[in-house]
Amino acid sequence: MTDQKRITLWIEGILEAISRKGNKEAFGLLQKCGTDCCRRSGFYKGASEIQKRFGGKAGHKKIFEAFKKEYSNTDKLFFENGRIVLIFDECTCPLHKTGVKNPTLCLCTTAFTKELFETLFGTEVEVELKQYILRGDNCCRQEVLITG
Numbered sequence: 001m002t003d004q005k006r007i008t009l010w011i012e013g014i015l016e017a018i019s020r021k022g023n024k025e026a027f028g029l030l031q032k033c034g035t036d037c038c039r040r041s042g043f044y045k046g047a048s049e050i051q052k053r054f055g056g057k058a059g060h061k062k063i064f065e066a067f068k069k070e071y072s073n074t075d076k077l078f079f080e081n082g083r084i085v086l087i088f089d090e091c092t093c094p095l096h097k098t099g100v101k102n103p104t105l106c107l108c109t110t111a112f113t114k115e116l117f118e119t120l121f122g123t124e125v126e127v128e129l130k131q132y133i134l135r136g137d138n139c140c141r142q143e144v145l146i147t148g
Contacts, residue, residue: 008099015102027107034111038119041112046071047120060121060146067120084144086113091133091140103134113142123148 018026038044050067064084068077076087091097093109110127117125126145131137 004098011095011100012102015100015104019102019104030104030107031111034108035115037108038112038115041116043071043116044119047116051120051122056122063121082145084117084146086140086142086144088133088140089138096134101134103132106132106134106140109140110142113144117144117146121146121148 015030018030047067050063050070054063054066061079064079068074076089078085093100093105095105095108106129109132110129114125114127117127124147126147128143128145129140130143131139131141133140
């Protein structure tokens with residue numbers, strides 16, 4: 001067995017244990033991983049730069065459009081019914097790309113999104129995962145509500 005396969009199976013085991021435990025503390029640990037992953041990403045750096053540029057001087061839509069244009073120019077990131085919608089046709093998580101398939105991993109992804117948009121807007125947001133590939137859906141769809 002390769003080291004990569006052994007690591008993938010180890011992570012799958014951790015995610016299964018977290019899923020079985022099913023409590024806030026266990027889920028919180030996974031969400032902490034998502035927050036940390038976000039802070040190490042280029043998207044986070046971009047969100048920080050946009051926030052510094054605009055600060056409280058612009059509305060959410062103007063900040064969002066600047067971020068989208070400069071860091072994520074896609075038609076699968078948009079406003080709909082007062083929420084930001086993100087749609088992915090494939091799982092973009094590096095762990096999934098190495099073979100991790102446990103849907104509990106998506107708690108990490110929603111925490112990544114939460115950290116990204118709270119940094120971008122400088123206020124609290126809620127993230128809801130509506131569809132996810134690791135559960136068998138044909139895409140991942142997250143909705144972000146600016147609450148602050």
